[in-house]
Amino acid sequence: MSRRSMLLLRRHAPRAVAAFTRRLSNARAEPQFLHLAPSGDFWIGSKIYAAKHNPSDYVRSLPLPIGQVIPEDCPHEALVKMYDNKEVDAEQLRPAWSAGDPTAAVVPPGLCQLTDEFSDCTLEERTWVSDDSFVVRFGLPDSSQPLNLSTCACILAGHEDNVRPYTPISTNALTGSFELLVKAYANGALSQRLATMEIEEKMPFKHIQFNVKTQYPFSAKKVGMLAGGTGITPMLQALHAILGSPDDETEVSLVYGSKTSDGILARETLKEWEAEEPWRFRVTHVVGGVIGEDHIKRHMPPPEEDCVFFICGPDLMYNALCGPRGDPEVTGLLKKLGYSKSQVYKF
Numbered sequence: 001m002s003r004r005s006m007l008l009l010r011r012h013a014p015r016a017v018a019a020f021t022r023r024l025s026n027a028r029a030e031p032q033f034l035h036l037a038p039s040g041d042f043w044i045g046s047k048i049y050a051a052k053h054n055p056s057d058y059v060r061s062l063p064l065p066i067g068q069v070i071p072e073d074c075p076h077e078a079l080v081k082m083y084d085n086k087e088v089d090a091e092q093l094r095p096a097w098s099a100g101d102p103t104a105a106v107v108p109p110g111l112c113q114l115t116d117e118f119s120d121c122t123l124e125e126r127t128w129v130s131d132d133s134f135v136v137r138f139g140l141p142d143s144s145q146p147l148n149l150s151t152c153a154c155i156l157a158g159h160e161d162n163v164r165p166y167t168p169i170s171t172n173a174l175t176g177s178f179e180l181l182v183k184a185y186a187n188g189a190l191s192q193r194l195a196t197m198e199i200e201e202k203m204p205f206k207h208i209q210f211n212v213k214t215q216y217p218f219s220a221k222k223v224g225m226l227a228g229g230t231g232i233t234p235m236l237q238a239l240h241a242i243l244g245s246p247d248d249e250t251e252v253s254l255v256y257g258s259k260t261s262d263g264i265l266a267r268e269t270l271k272e273w274e275a276e277e278p279w280r281f282r283v284t285h286v287v288g289g290v291i292g293e294d295h296i297k298r299h300m301p302p303p304e305e306d307c308v309f310f311i312c313g314p315d316l317m318y319n320a321l322c323g324p325r326g327d328p329e330v331t332g333l334l335k336k337l338g339y340s341k342s343q344v345y346k347f
């Protein structure tokens with residue numbers, strides 16, 4: 001009802017308005033239920049009572065606390081989990097995190113605001129995106145400039161005597177700060193520090209020549225990406241450049257290994273980017289297993305094609321697929337399948 005007709009009604013029929021308003025407030029106070037269909041559709045409504053053709057045979061319903069809002073893009077897995085646990089967990093209802101649209105903001109190496117000496121960056125924000133991973137935004141020393149990190153390259157974070165590489169998921173389109181997607185490991189020196197430090201606290205970061213990898217535009221028509229866990233972040237950086245450049249015809253196949261389906265990092269982003277341009281970007285998830293010969297033969301370009309491979313993940317993954325990260329030689333599965341040293345980049 002428009003504001004004008006409401007005013008008219010109020011002037012001419014005060015009793016009718018009172019009844020109407022009461023109905024509205026009653027409706028609001030009535031307990032609401034979250035209904036989940038096997039198809040994955042969900043909606044909010046009043047209780048579904050038993051009937052001859054009882055829809056509750058196949059629709060699950062959960063009472064919602066008064067005032068509880070379910071975002072439209074709430075992850076489906078979160079709803080299923082809530083039904084299984086029989087309680088609404090507001091934390092679980094956060095919309096799935098996404099890195100946004102692919103953005104090519106590529107600069108050449110040598111311009112990064114962080115140098116080979118550690119500089120303090122201030123933690124501005126932390127957003128948990130799953131049970132054990134989060135996005136942190138750090139303010140840069142020069143707030144008027146972007147990070148200006150080349151693609152592909154990473155930065156180093158230091159805490160006490162520990163130094164670890166991280167690849168920002170933000171691009172140089174962001175001025176004054178950068179963002180990291182981090183997975184917290186139970187006893188992880190750096191990841192625990194990043195997970196628990198207070199907003200406004202400082203973390204030292206630097207960037208060294210060794211952190212500069214193969215540069216965009218990449219040298220081949222096809223790119224095969226093999227990533228495990230947090231090894232997805234260098235791939236996101238490369239994908240920003242490729243998919244964010246409309247004239248780039250590089251075809252990318254990503255095989256991404258995760259321990260559990262809940263643990264798939266940047267899942268929504270990958271889904272969105274693949275749906276946007278399936279002819280340029282295809283994703284295959286390997287959940288709870290290892291990336292093996294079959295995945296490479298089925299989803300990756302064969303060695304005789306004009307292709308390069310980007311690899312990033314846990315040590316065991318490097319060892320099995322291409323040989324240790326620090327070893328410039330290519331061994332393991334990729335060697336066995338005929339790929340050469342010049343085709344394989346270990347991030």
Ligand SMILES: Cc1cc2nc3c(=O)[nH]c(=O)nc-3n(C[C@H](O)[C@H](O)[C@H](O)COP(=O)(O)OP(=O)(O)OC[C@H]3O[C@@H](n4cnc5c(N)ncnc54)[C@H](O)[C@@H]3O)c2cc1C
Binds near residue numbers: 154164186189192347
């Ligand atoms: C090029 C590059 C880019 C990277 N970018 C990112 C990034 O953007 N975000 C991010 O979160 N991480 C990234 N990493 C991994 C990161 O550098 C650290 O290894 C990770 O954060 C763990 O460090 P830590 O100090 O917390 O754990 P550590 O103190 O090193 O280890 C603690 C425990 O966690 C286990 N563990 C550590 N790392 C892994 C792993 N990868 N898989 C399984 N178990 C592990 C160890 O076995 C150990 O038991 C990147 C690594 C590389 C090589």
